[in-house]
Amino acid sequence: MFANKKSTATSREDTMQRRTVLKGGASLIGAGSLPTIARAQAPKSIRIGYAVALSGPYAPGAQSTTWSQYKLWAKDVNDAGGIMLKKYGAKVPVELIDYDDRSQIEEAIRLVERLILNDKVDLVLAPWGTATNLATAPVFNKYEYPVIHFTASADRVAQLGPRWPYSFWALVQPKPATAPLATMVKKLTTEGKIKGRVAIMHVADQLGVEMAAAMQEACKKEGVEIVYFKSYPLGASDLSPQIREMMALNPDAFFAFSYPSDTFMVTEQSHVLGFSPPIYYTGVGTPFPAYAAKFGAKKNGVLIYGAVDSTAPGQKEYRERHKAMYNRDVEIGSIGTYATMQILQKAIEQVGEIDRKKIRDAIAGGTFETIADVYSFKGQLHQNAWAVGQWQGDEVVAVYPENKRGAKPLMFPKPKW
Template sequence: MKRIALIAVFLFVGLLFLPLHNSFAAKDKVSIGYVDAFTGIFAPGPHVWGTIWMEILVAEYNAKGGLLVPELGKRLPIELKKYDSKSDAETLIRLTEKCMAKDKVDLMFAPWGTSQNFAVLPLYEKYKYPLLAHAMGSGQVVDLVKSGAAKWVFPVLAQPPFGAKYAADFLQSVNAERIGIIGVSDLHGIEWTGYVKAELAKRGMSVVVGPELYPLTASDLSPIVRKLKEANVDALWASTYPADGTLLLKQSMELDYSPRVMIMGPGSQYPMIMVPAFGLKALRGIMEYHGFEVDYTSTPKLRELAEKYKKASGSYPGANTIAAYACHEMLFKAVEKYGLNREKLKKALATETFETVVGPTKWNWQDVYMDAPRAGYLCQWQGEEMLKVVWPPDRATAKWMPKPAWPK
């Protein structure tokens, strides 16, 4: 009787696991949720940054049958489930939770922007999805990661505490004497301008204007530009986005304010936005600071990807937008090695090195960013459609040039 009872127990347990096994065996696709601002005030960001790159990567994998899922021993096509947050934080949160809790997608693509990533970070922690934050910069996130409070977030770009150090290194190297700091008054601008000023103060470097902050919706920056010009600021740090960055350049030209060093934020490195607005000659000398900058002419593979991006968008990619491709290339390689178990994926991403388009790529947890040998920290327009890496020196593809006067 005991033997019969034992057999019955084994059969019962086996039946419990059978539906789960059959359900996974019947799986016919890998689903990825992607909620972002496809319309509204933030829309230019994800359009030129992540969306095109992630769709290129998905198309490349689907062209060879999809992602290899080791548990099944076969490739499954990738389904990208896109939802528009309309640049609204509450909508972003609601739709992100829908992807995770209702759609039960296998993986998630992160949104564009610091404040948007902050808004959804608790959901990634709650539902245990790796948050590959490819377009975010926040010292607060660095603190959360280092304290262990955030276990599922993987910041990709250089974060403000580290970025401020290499910015100060660069400004010292070019003998910047009168520095101005301005930026948009959201989380990105507040943190970056604050960290940069603090780092410069540690080194005894003179900040004569700022930080001067303004709203994202600002329609006139001429009072700030006049203040910079009157203070004879020769090195400007501007934590900008596409819309306000374009306005800053336009009004700087109108008021004939042309600093020797002009370092700007996300948007200033987007050929799709900047070249039609100003032309290549006017852009010469302008820099961008967010890290993971690449020169697409430096390898055949990067050049090939840049041409794919141009075919999809009509313009070449911004220097560090490749971060959105490379971090998900790491994720996909981790899936093909460990499967769709997200705990295993988290561990692999946190500890292993993966070969990507920018070389051996891994997370640097001391400074909390994704690092690769071909990714620099500062890039610059030098008269070509694709930017050059100018800092640090051991990763530079061109020598830094002082920004010339605006063309007449």
């Protein structure tokens, strides 16, 4: 059941709306043979909070990838009776408490502290977007709340990992995300299939800046020629001038390190202008169901940031539950976010109680089979994460790294539009 609550205090903070989700009833399901006192000591719910973009420019990505998956996971958990806390011999339902950070970093920081200090939640979940995740990570670590960040990629995470032991980073980071792309271009060039002329454009936000810089470095290392390299502002309304500039240079590989709204825009404007190089890569939003619906067969062959193992156990059933709850297909980011919730749940059940330090240690030391991938963390980063996917027909398949379970061969060239 979904309900809305309003605080009675008069301050702005205390008048903001808070939604809670408590599904599956308040009763605790435990082993009937356990002493009554053990069941009585179990909490009524595990209170889990998050501050995420429900409005503003980050909202479309957050809705598709992040908070929708938190709610689906909570429903799945509570439909099964809750999370097993072996300390009490009881399953305990989860309760979600959410706030809208309005796509503003300062607001996200403030709301995370509100969840921890005012709401006194048991656990906190990650926000959406690289910049917001990096800004809130010090807060999670200050208060020692274990968090698995999925929608965040920045090379400095590798250096900051030891300083943020309560933050875990599940998404592929910029250097390992782009190195396979440069290697791919070099290989196709060596084989005489392309000339190896690369065009790069990126959103002037943290993820775009870091991905583009990493790609530039990877191309230099491989000896790949970059003929175009420019940024565009977050919230840009027209990218056709840049597309025309690239068309004049005749690149055979195009990489846009973009956010959802501009991913859709650059793809649509490429269609209109006839920009269709044999290698075409766009960023966040490319695997969204809305992208497939809008572009139909023209999505075939488009390369994607990140991927998941389509053969992973439980993914088929997850897709069915997602479709039943939201009446839409899934995207790889949503699968990855749901996987982080599986990791958290398994760590809680391993520990058997809400002890945040023990949960943190369980995540750090574990290997977790999920619906997206097999996860393990070293230096707070997921090891050997999926880097590149591709639309092949009506399915997003994993392409790189080539040696991972579930990897498919690259479709080349991308069919002409």
